[in-house]
Amino acid sequence: NAGVTQTPKFRVLKTGQSMTLLCAQDMNHEYMYWYRQDPGMGLRLIHYSVGEGTTAKGEVPDGYNVSRLKKQNFLLGLESAAPSQTSVYFCASRNPGLRSDQETQYFGPGTRLLVL
Amino acid sequence: SQQGEEDPQALSIQEGENATMNCSYKTSINNLQWYRQNSGRGLVHLILIRSNEREKHSGRLRVTLDTSKKSSSLLITASRAADTASYFCATANQAGTALIFGKGTTLSVSS
Numbered sequence: 001n002a003g004v005t006q007t008p009k010f011r012v013l014k015t016g017q018s019m020t021l022l023c024a025q026d027m028n029h030e031y032m033y034w035y036r037q038d039p040g041m042g043l044r045l046i047h048y049s050v051g052e053g054t055t056a057k058g059e060v061p062d063g064y065n066v067s068r069l070k071k072q073n074f075l076l077g078l079e080s081a082a083p084s085q086t087s088v089y090f091c092a093s094r095n096p097g098l099r100s101d102q103e104t105q106y107f108g109p110g111t112r113l114l115v116l
Numbered sequence: 117s118q119q120g121e122e123d124p125q126a127l128s129i130q131e132g133e134n135a136t137m138n139c140s141y142k143t144s145i146n147n148l149q150w151y152r153q154n155s156g157r158g159l160v161h162l163i164l165i166r167s168n169e170r171e172k173h174s175g176r177l178r179v180t181l182d183t184s185k186k187s188s189s190l191l192i193t194a195s196r197a198a199d200t201a202s203y204f205c206a207t208a209n210q211a212g213t214a215l216i217f218g219k220g221t222t223l224s225v226s227s
Contacts, residue, residue: 004158033214042204042219043159050213058214090158096213103147103208105215107158 001026004108006091012114013081021076021111023091031094032074033105034058034066036087043090049074050096081115088112120148120205120218128224135192137221139205140185146208148181148188149215153202162190162203195225 007022023032030051035043035058045058049068063085065077074093078085091108123138141148147166151159165172165181165188172179178191192199202222206215 031213035217040219043217045209045214045216048214056213059216092159092215098146103149103164104161105151105159105206107160109158110156 003027004091004093004106006089006108006111008111009109010112010114012116013078014116015082017081018077018079019081019113020078021089021091021113023074023076023093023108024072025074025091025093025106026072027093027095027106028071029093029095029106030071031096032068033092034064034074034076035090035092036060036085037090037110038087046076046089078113081113083115086113086115120207120216122203122205122218122221124221125219126222126224128226129195131196131225131227133195133225135195135199135223135225137190137203137223139188139190139218141188141205141207142186143207143210145183146212148179149206150177150179150188150190151204151206151217153204153220155201159204192223195223197225197227199223200225 004025033048034046047066052071067075089111092105094105120141149164150162153159176193202220204220206217
């Protein structure tokens with residue numbers, strides 16, 4: 001199993017450009033997440049999804065949109081990139097439930113985004 | 117706002133020494149998790165402790181939880197250079213559908 005994969009690994013954008021980050025998981029997880037990580041700020045939740053066709057806002061959703069058309073994929077879109085969106089973006093997934101293995105989130109390797 | 121806050125922000129020790137990191141959180145929890153992140157990589161789950169547990173062990177890791185103080189600690193015994201990483205505590209949001217992470221403790225273990 002590949003686990004959680006993210007595409008692309010690195011991208012440079014100019015201010016105002018748009019792009020989509022792709023997250024894919026092969027563990028049949030219901031829940032998927034997008035976080036951003038900035039120096040000194042830890043991980044902050046952008047958006048998440050508790051099932052195919054559903055999305056919800058996290059702590060820092062402004063400037064981002066998401067879609068979950070297929071259970072295994074979770075897309076993060078930037079319609080008009082800004083320098084403040086320069087960050088490392090992590091995707092994660094898990095299944096709902098109260099067992100320890102179900103409450104564990106599995107993370108992708110990250111996408112580094114630089115907005116000039 | 118972030119639920120958990122780790123302390124210290126950075127910690128430097130020698131191989132063989134023990135490393136202790138602390139996490140404080142704000143609201144009531146069902147469980148608390150610790151994750152590790154090696155430089156340039158994604159986070160990896162280390163251990164989960166439930167609100168009715170006070171202490172849990174996994175190999176060289178020991179986690180404690182004090183719900184009255186809303187705090188947890190992660191102890192790594194006999195540290196190795198390979199333990200060099202950032203460590204994060206995480207608790208669930210109100211709906212229990214997502215994890216909220218602290219800012220992390222960066223541990224550096226020198227040989």
